[in-house]
């Protein structure tokens with residue numbers, strides 16, 4: 012049936028779900044509906060669109076598309092990944108509690124410990140690679156378990172199905188930040204999670220040219236709440252950003268294949284270099300999360316962290332790269348490299364960083380989709396300077 016994409020493959024859904032040819036002109040691409048309001052047919056009668064904080068066709072297309080890719084009841088697009096996470100946290104009330112994977116995205120940690128803590132929302136941070144730690148952190152007031160897998164930069168892997176079971180047995184919900192894997196490699200709702208979070212800034216948009224976030228709800232009831240908060244709080248994705256993200260998603264399948272092929276090859280190459288003390292990549296057989304990752308995802312992704320021993324060596328690498336760019340962020344077509352201790356994790360106190368294993372010699376790569384030979388040559392010439 013035309014318009015029913017459920018039975019189709021991933022890339023077919025990525026290109027078509029949520030998108031019909033424009034009813035006015037037949038344009039194959041969903042237009043950017045740059046409008047703040049909509050004319051009524053007559054008093055009391057409209058076409059389902061009243062005011063653009065609440066309804067916008069470009070945003071709706073993106074939301075339906077991401078919901079179809081993650082297999083949820085509804086999608087909700089926001090101005091940033093953090094706005095999506097802040098909206099998710101409105102499920103939690105004063106006096107209630109959330110258990111987090113330690114080492115989740117730094118902005119999530121900051122939001123919980125410096126903003127929501129002011130409203131009496133409590134949080135615990137545990138090594139969720141061992142679910143016994145999650146279980147012992149549960150309290151009668153625990154409303155939500157929140158995991159990010161794999162984590163940045165240590166690539167710690169959490170068993171999503173196991174975490175969902177724990178949450179549900181406790182009467183709580185499981186939310187998964189799926190930014191690193193994208194729905195192409197990992198679909199948490201199929202493994203029992205209740206809500207999926209993405210920073211679309213990363214792989215979904217994929218071209219390092221917009222900031223955005225989405226939530227995907229498993230149930231219609233949660234979806235209605237997220238729509239209500241979108242309307243009430245207003246941190247929605249703009250029509251222009253929605254268009255860009257939708258455009259990015261059309262090539263998600265081919266991009267992820269190439270991101271990962273480059274990621275695997277770079278990880279293997281780095282692991283064979285005497286100057287590299289250790290490589291953290293879930294695709295390597297000696298990675299502690301390798302088996303779980305293999306079971307719950309169909310790929311290992313494009314994020315690689317490695318240890319050059321000390322700050323001076325890491326700095327020499329970072330200052331020397333030519334094809335790779337020294338920058339925060341990840342998931343774009345260009346390969347980026349960064350220094351977690353002084354960049355993404357600078358706000359984490361040194362003793363906490365040490366606890367997480369984020370030493371000064373660590374370097375992270377987000378493998379892009381350039382020619383592998385150029386990336387390998389760049390690794391070799393930058394390592395020569397170390």
Ligand SMILES: *Cc1c(COP(=O)(O)O)cnc(C)c1O
Pocket residue numbers: 091092093094116118159188190191209210211212213222223224
């Ligand atoms: C970037 C990122 C976020 C935050 O998203 P923004 O779009 O920067 O607000 C959340 N989670 C993960 C895993 C991220 O990488």
